[in-house]
Amino acid sequence: MKRAAKAAGVGLPSALIADLRAATSPDRVRVDPLERAIYGRDASLCVGDEPAVVVFPVTPEEVAEVVRACNRHGRPFVARGSGTGLAGNAVPLGEPVVIVTTKLNKVLSVDAGERVAWVQPGVLNLDLSRHTAALGLHYAPDPSSQQVCTIGGNVATNSGGPHCLAYGVTNAHVLALKVVLPDGSLAQLGGLDPEPAGYDLRGVFVGSEGMLGIATEIAVRLMPDPPEVATLLLDFMDVSAGASTVSDVIAGGLVPAAMEMMDANAVKVVEAFVHAGYPTDAAAVLLVECEGLPAGVKASVDLITETGQRNGARTVRLAADDVERDLLWKGRKAAFGAVARLAPDYYLHDTVVPRTRLVEVLEKVYEISARHNLTVVNVFHAGDGNLHPLLAFDSRTEGVMDSVHAAGEEIVLASLAAGGVLSGEHGIGIEKRDLMGHLFSQADLAAQDRLRACFDPDGLANPSKVLPSPSGCGDLRPQVKVPAGAWV
Numbered sequence: 389m390k391r392a393a394k395a396a397g398v399g400l401p402s403a404l405i406a407d408l409r410a411a412t413s414p415d416r417v418r419v420d421p422l423e424r425a426i427y428g429r430d431a432s433l434c435v436g437d438e439p440a441v442v443v444f445p446v447t448p449e450e451v452a453e454v455v456r457a458c459n460r461h462g463r464p465f466v467a468r469g470s471g472t473g474l475a476g477n478a479v480p481l482g483e484p485v486v487i488v489t490t491k492l493n494k495v496l497s498v499d500a501g502e503r504v505a506w507v508q509p510g511v512l513n514l515d516l517s518r519h520t521a522a523l524g525l526h527y528a529p530d531p532s533s534q535q536v537c538t539i540g541g542n543v544a545t546n547s548g549g550p551h552c553l554a555y556g557v558t559n560a561h562v563l564a565l566k567v568v569l570p571d572g573s574l575a576q577l578g579g580l581d582p583e584p585a586g587y588d589l590r591g592v593f594v595g596s597e598g599m600l601g602i603a604t605e606i607a608v609r610l611m612p613d614p615p616e617v618a619t620l621l622l623d624f625m626d627v628s629a630g631a632s633t634v635s636d637v638i639a640g641g642l643v644p645a646a647m648e649m650m651d652a653n654a655v656k657v658v659e660a661f662v663h664a665g666y667p668t669d670a671a672a673v674l675l676v677e678c679e680g681l682p683a684g685v686k687a688s689v690d691l692i693t694e695t696g697q698r699n700g701a702r703t704v705r706l707a708a709d710d711v712e713r714d715l716l717w718k719g720r721k722a723a724f725g726a727v728a729r730l731a732p733d734y735y736l737h738d739t740v741v742p743r744t745r746l747v748e749v750l751e752k753v754y755e756i757s758a759r760h761n762l763t764v765v766n767v768f769h770a771g772d773g774n775l776h777p778l779l780a781f782d783s784r785t786e787g788v789m790d791s792v793h794a795a796g797e798e799i800v801l802a803s804l805a806a807g808g809v810l811s812g813e814h815g816i817g818i819e820k821r822d823l824m825g826h827l828f829s830q831a832d833l834a835a836q837d838r839l840r841a842c843f844d845p846d847g848l849a850n851p852s853k854v855l856p857s858p859s860g861c862g863d864l865r866p867q868v869k870v871p872a873g874a875w876v
């Protein structure tokens with residue numbers, strides 16, 4: 389009923405829409421029901437409300453004007469990049485204005501000497517490295533979604549990727565941010581100096597999931613392309629041998645650029661998709677990359693080979709050239725998409741456990757999935773203990789969603805019980821908001837909420853994400869209620 393009225397244009401906030409049109413241009417303020425429905429979802433299974441309006445600013449000034457209009461009308465707003473978030477981070481709650489940043493997509497400047505680029509938030513992650521390739525520079529954080537996700541979204545979720553093992557996640561690569569604060573004012577957080585004065589508000593903003601304002605310009609660190617790269621594929625007849633290799637290599641004093649693991653289900657489904665020569669009878673494969681000066685890379689390859697063989701690696705394959713390397717990586721990076729060969733839907737989890745407890749938690753993941761009658765595929769950043777159990781299912785099967793969510797919650801709690809944390813890289817969003825109390829005390833949560841309130845006293849920026857409600861600590865502001873059936 390509500391939806392039908394909205395579809396006919398009844399009940400839309402016409403005064404707000406007029407202000408947004410004046411702040412941008414009429415063709416970039418969208419109220420069409422289909423568009424509102426599309427921008428009501430991200431890549432997760434989370435369902436919230438439809439946005440009241442979707443706006444596409446093209447300059448930071450327009451972003452600020454849009455935010456000011458939202459303030460005048462007391463209307464929440466949600467920043468959105470490409471919508472590839474996997475925790476419902478950009479899923480609207482409370483019928484907000486969705487502010488899409490994808491048209492702010494310019495690389496503004498590149499200082500090759502200082503290895504710094506200023507970019508707009510809608511620049512796609514991989515496009516930045518393509519832009520700087522001729523200079524022998526690249527942007528190191530490489531989420532598997534890097535062909536489509538935005539740098540703004542990466543900043544807001546503090547994204548990781550395979551090569552973050554050696555180089556650190558997004559936070560280590562963001563030097564400064566120009567932001568529109570939730571009241572519509574402009575501020576710069578951080579700076580290009582090695583040690584900017586004052587509190588590290590840049591660090592506070594990175595990973596804040598759109599709740600402290602909207603980044604409109606981002607200064608990122610660029611890395612020199614390594615002179616030598618070696619990519620190895622090791623395969624094992626049991627998962628624990630692969631996991632022990634990961635621990636032993638790092639304990640041996642070597643942190644490779646990347647250490648990614650795939651279990652038997654993942655290898656089978658990926659190989660059928662990319663034909664990279666992954667051994668489909670293996671219990672696990674380990675993809676390891678070393679980079680640096682040639683002598684160092686050779687020593688690293690020798691150490692990894694020897695450690696893998698000591699742990700029972702059946703074969704150790706060294707990519708002969710860039711073509712083979714790209715093919716091996718294509719398998720890893722396309723793994724989530726390849727799961728469509730198993731089932732039409734998947735639910736991807738993201739927890740971190742101490743590396744030494746990887747095998748124990750993986751065994752628990754297999755047990756939980758089997759008990760709920762679900763297929764699980766494991767593709768994960770083994771080097772930093774970041775698990776990605778992926779439950780494959782067909783949502784048309786009656787009752788399957790209850791199993792998927794029950795299994796998912798058990799997997800998260802098993803990771804916490806092993807000394808892990810709720811998320812390695814996808815963030816909290818709506819998905820894990822109500823699990824925050826398992827990791828943080830009431831005092832911790834209240835401290836986080838007070839910080840948020842300093843930026844956003846009226847609670848307009850991406851409301852009702854990350855911090856659970858009710859907290860019991862008395863001073864959390866009311867949250868928008870997650871609608872019943874907030875999952876598909």
Ligand SMILES: Cc1cc2nc3c(=O)[nH]c(=O)nc-3n(C[C@H](O)[C@H](O)[C@H](O)COP(=O)(O)OP(=O)(O)OC[C@H]3O[C@@H](n4cnc5c(N)ncnc54)[C@H](O)[C@@H]3O)c2cc1C
Pocket residue numbers: 430431466467468469470471472473474477478489509530531532533536537538539540541542543544545546547548549550596597598599601602603604724725813814850
């Ligand atoms: C197949 C697949 C693979 C993935 N692999 C990885 C991976 O390896 N590593 C990883 O970390 N993630 C991964 N992700 C998750 C996702 O791609 C990342 O979280 C990414 O950073 C989201 O970027 P986005 O542009 O899509 O942001 P969105 O999903 O649009 O938004 C994400 C959050 O950022 C906020 N936001 C967006 N732009 C801004 C801005 N300018 N200012 C302030 N807040 C903003 C939004 O409000 C929201 O809270 C994967 C997703 C998919 C679908």
